[in-house]
Amino acid sequence: MVLETATAQQQVLDAADALFYERGVQAVGMDAIRSASGVSLKRLYQLFPSKENLIEAYLDRRDALWKSMLASHVDAATDPRSRILAVFEFLHDWFRQRDYRGCAFINSFGELGTVSPRVAELALQHKEGFRQALIQLSTEAGAADPERLADHLILLSEGAITRSAISGSPDPALRAREAAVLLLDASLPS
């Protein structure tokens, strides 16, 4: 046996993640994933029967990783207010990664949203998961209208994500945090 199935899957997903995220889904051919992962085309296709299938797996893994990174930042804080602000510190850390290129879901949606209902659905689910997390944090902080506060915080976060990608600077996370403080002051009981 040349390679454990589990290992081969990891290597394919690692390569797919790096390439899809850096260059976009459409610009990366299966052959590029083959040579980056070292897994033969034949095996690649028995692990992931089509490119669309591999794209789904790529997005699924991104979603899980993103959620766990967010959770670890949030859970490092105890005060409800600082748990909310931890979201923006998570974003700042994320934006500082050397290869940061925006949100994989937004980028994939831009490429395939009209043509692949599955990608559109995964993007929506990813963002909805983030929304639920913010509603939870807003509720814990005692917001009078947690959904409203959560929506406001999402707008700041998504705005920071795209502005940071285009400008190449992590600073939008700090600006978003500033604005979040103002919104919390206005929306939370002192």
Add this chain to the structure above:
Amino acid sequence: MVLETATAQQQVLDAADALFYERGVQAVGMDAIRSASGVSLKRLYQLFPSKENLIEAYLDRRDALWKSMLASHVDAATDPRSRILAVFEFLHDWFRQRDYRGCAFINSFGELGTVSPRVAELALQHKEGFRQALIQLSTEAGAADPERLADHLILLSEGAITRSAISGSPDPALRAREAAVLLLDASLPS
């Protein structure tokens, strides 16, 4: 003469705009633009010597149109505060367009940002133009730190742009307006 040069250019740009915006730049071939515009491939290539060139023209025109739509909404208001809020009413109108699919610059940046410096530059310029407009409005409204307020308003706007695209609903513009009101209350002299 079969077609005025100016007319042919318009038809090519109209077709490019519709197709590039709907399906993304990479997914649309020159042949699709040819048949949608009715302009022969030969003429198309003497009007725009390469696809990259046509993409630039597409983005340039989007930028000009976007700026003029924004300006006409803003200029319909006289009170400095409502001129700022007019930005979000402009967004709401935009999001309600049947074919709304997010910001062409964000989408193109996601597709080509790493591979085409020109596209990355045009995206940055477009967003910087928006930022300058918001700084101007914030200054006119008497903000103590106009750049700071403008950055906060940008985050809300960009967030609304992507959330509206992914969710398919124009509501994020209303949420963004709500949050903008809170930020204005906190940042402008009463």
Add this chain to the structure above:
DNA sequence: ATCGCAGGAGAACGCCCGTTCTCCACCCAC
């Protein structure tokens, strides 16, 4: 009337895509 050339239709070119197939080397059960 004839020349010249702009412009249309679409084939041609070289390349890359996603996917499948061929061929061959290897390794385990018997």
Add this chain to the structure above:
DNA sequence: GTGGGTGGAGAACGGGCGTTCTCCTGCGAT
């Protein structure tokens, strides 16, 4: 040892890409 199946390398396939080229029609200037 031998058979069978797994998996590697890479060619093959059908199609689309951006771009250029060929061929032909039609019209304005001389």
